[in-house]
Each structure stands twice: as C-alpha cells, then as structure tokens.
Amino acid sequence: MLISTILGRPPSTSDVDCTVKYSAVEQNRHTSFHALDPSVQIFMIIERVVVEVYSRKRISIRIADYVSRQLRGWASNWLQVLTDTIAQPATGSLARSEVVGSCSTLCSYYYGIMLLTRPFLIYEIYEHLGASLRGGGSQSDHQEKRKYADAALDAAASFIESLQIVLHSKTMPQRMPLVV
Secondary structure: OHHHHHHOOOOOOOOOOOOOOOOOOOOOOOOOOOOHHHHHHHHHHHHHHHHHHHOOOOOOHHHHHHHHHHHHHHHHHHHHHHHHHHHOOOOOOOOHHHHHHHHHHHHHHHHHHHHHHHHHHHHHHHHHHOOOOOOOOOHHHHHHHHHHHHHHHHHHHHHHHHHHHHHHOOOOOOOOOOOO
16 A cells, blocks of 8 residues: 555555554543544545546545545544654654654655645646646636645645654654655
C-alpha cells in the first residue's frame, strides 16, 4: 500500500479489515499517545484517494468534497496533537520515536491532501498557460477547482514546514523513506 500510495497508483491488494476506528481519539491528549492510530487512519483516507481518483482516472468536485470532509475530520482529531508533538524537542519525557512518528504521520496527512488536489492544480496550471480545459461548468465549479488547487500548494508548504521543525531539532534519522 505504501508504494501504491507514493506512486499514486491503485493498490493490487486492499484490506479494509482495520481495527482502528476512524473517529477514535484517545481520551487524555496530554499524555503520550500512540502515533500508530492516526497513521493507520490517514492511510485509510489516502487509500480512498488512490482508489477513487487514480484507479478510475477521474476526479470530481463531489469526490474531492467527500474525501476532504474525511481529511478535515481526521485533522480535527489529530492535527494539533501531532503538531504539538513535533514542536517539542525529543527529551527524556518525549522519545525520539514519538517525534519522528508524529512527523511522519503529519507528512502523510499533507501528502494525502496533495494527492487529492493534484488534478485540480494541474487543471489550474493548464488554464494559466492558456491551454483551456474548460468543459462547461459554472463559475462556482471553477472557484471550487481553484480552492483545491490552492490547497495543494498550502499542503506542500505545510509539509515542508513540519519537516523543517524536526530537521532543525536534529531528531530526524538519516533515512525516512515515507518522508522522502
């Protein structure tokens, strides 16, 4: 699944038998949490993007809105917790693995946004270059497409910012294939 996701290609196998509940959030956010829960959840959303968008080679605003709501739900549960974790230097109370795991999960989240919104960004680039791809649609549809194109750029910038925080704290190991 990791390689399928990285390449933006549909998986040859898929397993939806997951024991991690999508809406489950640990009750006490102030104590250490398991980064595996949000990581599994974000990969389930990314799998949906790969299957719904890239295997069918088609994107619509309806699909983008649906997956975007899932991403927003995930972010409302986990984004602040993960961001706070990577902002702290790895000390005795906060293990290096927690910081790296949180960074990796955040990067997966931002990558999921970029993967979902990439077709809209390409559409906007073509429009900007003068190769019109408009096949009808209302003005609000074009504004929605532009919103998703902007989201691709915002996610890329946030991805880099999150990664820089961990790199500057010298917590990141030399080899991180998911982040690369």
